[in-house]
Amino acid sequence: MRHDLPIPPGHLGLGDAFDLAFARLEDATRIVRVADPTVQIAARLWGHDRAALVREEKARARVEALIRAALATGVLTAFCYSPNGGVWGQIPTRAGWSRRSDFPGLDTFLDSGEGPDVGGSPVFVERAAFMSWMAAASRKAGIRPGRKGRPSVMQLVLAEYGRRAEMGAFEGLPLVAVAHDLQAWFKQTHSDLPAPSPSTIEKHLRKSRSDGDAPKTNKK
Known part of the structure; x- marks a missing residue:
């Protein structure tokens, strides 16, 4: 992974964009994060904290599906660096955005099979375009701050x-x-x-x- 490549000004890493959308579209403050891989494995194999894991995975999967659909249809445009890291531009193909990872969510650095092959480059979106999309997604879902079951x-x-x-x-x-x-x-x-x-x-x-x-x- 090319962690030495910066996110250009005016853009958001895909992972940061996902976190913003998750906080906006789901009541993230009421979802217990099960981030520790050991806890995740225990929950899957032995049922420890299984309910918390299921709630988080379902919520994250809903947001991931929305973003992936927007990327796959061109509503959102994703960018990455060229193989030599010298310049960046629009990812030339939208193929691959329909794939899902084992654990719901999106990261700035995609593992193999989680999206288009970008050669280890960070993936990012234009901040203004993403914020506009997120606001539209909120309106489409009928989400209002303070509404019962939604983030205030x-x-x-x-x-x-x-x-x-x-x-x-x-x-x-x-x-x-x-x-x-x-x-x-x-x-x-x-x-x-x-x-x-x-x-x-x-x-x-x-x-x-x-x-x-x-x-x-x-x-x-």
């Missing part, structure tokens, strides 16, 4: 906070700065949805922290 605006914010906090992105920052940063992210990522105010985000972060659900940041 704040759940999307908290999911992003949790993802970035795990990487230490907010370590030492005051909550007010974190809240402003998350609002800016939300406006860019979910521009078709009403963004919560920084004060609302900060209030929910404080509540999550008091409930023991959020990583610690500077209190100020």
Whole structure:
């Protein structure tokens, strides 16, 4: 895999695009992630945490199917680098997008049989085009933030906070700065949805922290 090749500005790695769609189209905050391969194998062979695995796999499979269909029909365009890594452009064929991996989901680096053969290049999509497609997919499915069984605006914010906090992105920052940063992210990522105010985000972060659900940041 060519991990040395960067995702061009204005684009999203296919794995990041999938994660965004999963958070938007499914209530990802209520799905227990079963990411550990050992746990996955145990669930498949011996039934340990089987229910959690089934819920996650079904949810991820639904989103994967939507993205694969869009790529296979040309609604979405995927890009990759040339074999020598010097230039990048549109993947010349849409054949292969109907295939599925053993574990539902999409990655930026595709294993053999998971899509078109791109020679180990990262696969990416144009950010603006993907965000437009995701908004249309939400409308088509009748998804509204806050609708029962669907992610709310704040759940999307908290999911992003949790993802970035795990990487230490907010370590030492005051909550007010974190809240402003998350609002800016939300406006860019979910521009078709009403963004919560920084004060609302900060209030929910404080509540999550008091409930023991959020990583610690500077209190100020």
